[in-house]
Amino acid sequence: MKKTMIEVLSILTTAVVAALIFNQASGNRIHIFQNYEKVELVDQEYNIEFIDIEIVRYYLEKEGTIVLDARSVEEFKSGHIPGASSFSINEFDTLFKERGEFLKLGTNVIVYCSGPTCEDSHMLAIKLSGKGIKDIFVFKGGMEEWIGSGYEIAGENIY
Amino acid sequence: MFNLGNLLKHKTVILSCRIILGSVFIFASIDKISHPEAFAAILHNYKLLPDIFIYTPALFLPWIELIGGSFLIAGIFVRGSAYILNSLLLIFILAITINLNRGINFDCGCFSTIPGENGSTYFLLIRDMLLLIPGAMIYLYYKKDRS
Numbered sequence: 078m079k080k081t082m083i084e085v086l087s088i089l090t091t092a093v094v095a096a097l098i099f100n101q102a103s104g105n106r107i108h109i110f111q112n113y114e115k116v117e118l119v120d121q122e123y124n125i126e127f128i129d130i131e132i133v134r135y136y137l138e139k140e141g142t143i144v145l146d147a148r149s150v151e152e153f154k155s156g157h158i159p160g161a162s163s164f165s166i167n168e169f170d171t172l173f174k175e176r177g178e179f180l181k182l183g184t185n186v187i188v189y190c191s192g193p194t195c196e197d198s199h200m201l202a203i204k205l206s207g208k209g210i211k212d213i214f215v216f217k218g219g220m221e222e223w224i225g226s227g228y229e230i231a232g233e234n235i236y
Numbered sequence: 237m238f239n240l241g242n243l244l245k246h247k248t249v250i251l252s253c254r255i256i257l258g259s260v261f262i263f264a265s266i267d268k269i270s271h272p273e274a275f276a277a278i279l280h281n282y283k284l285l286p287d288i289f290i291y292t293p294a295l296f297l298p299w300i301e302l303i304g305g306s307f308l309i310a311g312i313f314v315r316g317s318a319y320i321l322n323s324l325l326l327i328f329i330l331a332i333t334i335n336l337n338r339g340i341n342f343d344c345g346c347f348s349t350i351p352g353e354n355g356s357t358y359f360l361l362i363r364d365m366l367l368l369i370p371g372a373m374i375y376l377y378y379k380k381d382r383s
Contacts, residue, residue, distance in 0.1 A: 087313060129273075
């Protein structure tokens with residue numbers, strides 16, 4: 078048992094040292110002694126969360142994630158996040174009839190609109206939640222932050 | 237004559253178990269190491285740790301998985317690696333079980349997949365339990381000072 082414990086301590090020490098070195102060198106550095114910053118909730122009742130651009134990119138790589146663009150179809154056509162589907166808040170009832178069942182299959186639904194000050198994504202999130210869609214996230218920065226960060230933009234590709 | 241006990245202790249079987257379990261943990265660690273903030277958010281969603289203790293496991297846990305998994309495959313500190321990985325599996329099983337009982341909908345984050353439904357969470361629970369089998373086989377094999 079003593080030998081096992083020595084091995085365990087050696088592995089843990091190696092892991093801790095590697096993690097600290099990587100964390101120092103990484104662009105995604107986290108501060109381990111800091112309180113976790115809770116995500117801001119749009120509405121506790123609906124359990125809708127704001128997420129930042131890095132979390133959006135993380136979720137985009139995952140199977141089952143659905144990204145919805147709450148802006149108008151014209152705005153969507155002019156440029157949107159790759160993989161996103163147009164889901165204009167103005168046509169919510171029609172679109173939900175068409176795609177409601179599909180949305181229920183998603184493990185995470187991310188919604189966004191023009192930028193940090195637009196409210197269409199919040200409204201869409203609340204409406205979807207009201208229809209029974211779970212795990213909805215609002216990408217607060219929207220297209221403004223996406224374009225500003227220099228990430229790839231898709232166009233003329235309506236779902 | 238076929239003997240299951242001998243088969244389970246066969247060198248090739250144990251080596252296969254080491255490769256499978258090690259690969260699973262290495263694979264599970266990569267995304268978490270690349271996205272510590274996202275993993276912190278997942279840990280927070282478990283609602284098991286106070287906010288001050290979210291970032292510490294978010295940083296160290298994936299590295300423990302990576303080093304443990306790599307050592308297990310490479311044959312370095314195999315007994316210690318198996319001990320750590322089995323302990324992690326037990327912690328994951330406990331965390332998932334607690335949240336299933338509390339009825340909390342949470343993202344597992346185990347393999348950087350995003351399960352949000354109870355059905356898939358039950359699957360994760362069973363998968364973690366199954367992974368304990370090769371983990372236990374490796375630990376017991378190397379317990380007799382073979383490492």
